[in-house]
Amino acid sequence: MDGTAMRNKFFNPVYLLISLIGIACGANFYTIQQDRQLGDDIDREIKAAPKEYPPYNNEQVRSYVQNIVNTIVRSPEVKYKGTFAYKVTMINDDRTVNAFATPGGYIYVYTGLLRFCENEAMLAGVLAHEIAHAEERHGTEHMTRDNIASTGLSIALGSNPSEVAKIAASSANLLASLANSREDELEADTKGFTYLRSTSWWPGGIKLFFQKMLDQQKRGTAFFEAWLSTHPAPEDRVANMEKLMKENQTPAPTEDNLMTSNYRSMLRSMR
Ligand SMILES: [Zn+2]
Secondary structure, X not given: OOHHHHHHHHHOHHHHHHHHHHHHOOOOOOOHHHHHHHHHHHHHHHHOOOOOOOXXXXXXXXXXXXXXXXXXXXXOOOOOEOOEOOEEEEEOOOOOOOEEEOOOOEEEEEHHHHHHOOOHHXXXXXXXHHHHHHHOOHHHHHHHHHHHHHHHHHHHHOOOOOOHHHHHHOHHHHHHOOOOOHHXXXXXXXXXXXXXXXXXXXXXHHHHHHHHHHHHHHOOOHHHHHHHHHOOOHHHHHHHHHHHHHHOOOOOOOHHHXXXXXXXXXXXXXX
């Protein structure tokens, strides 16, 4: 679609109304192929920026994490297996307790997250959450919203509206568009839980992650300040998980489904 077609389309008040309803309902104007393309582009950007994303070259650890992702992706609830990459890249940064996913399923895991987690179920909980962001296409959903908003704004201001393609092509916007809303975060926690129910891990692992985060916060570790400013309150996420587990009558975790000893041997290989 060229700029003119786009402009005419957006000048149509009926279309604009449909778009606004679409925003409220989580519309996505991108194709699955575009999600994949964006993922490829962002992955290339990240690989080309080793200062911001220092690579962690430990294939044993990477494939340990990749195997967990592969297992989660086999869940019948995961639609885009075989379509999205679902490829793990490790980032060497012990002070960052985080992971993120691009559209199209590239997953980046900081060494700080591995050191923070205490068992496989906890890590699997976070990974399932990241897979859910890719599956639910939260990245391109946001870009749809941002594009409609900026196009609407430029119509109001009488300037030339941007083309979707032009915005998508600017790599600076790509990573910024990955910031997820509070609703997206809770949805990803819920979806992640459903994926994990078909695996042998305890499906509530992400709750343990937030509980540990809350513990550390109470003890005054400033570690999570940046994280907490951009994410919903961990208390809300713990409550959401507890509600889900109650509805699904999820039993308490056991050593068999937390897999702590497996996890500890992986951590030993990180030293
Ligand atoms: Zn998230």
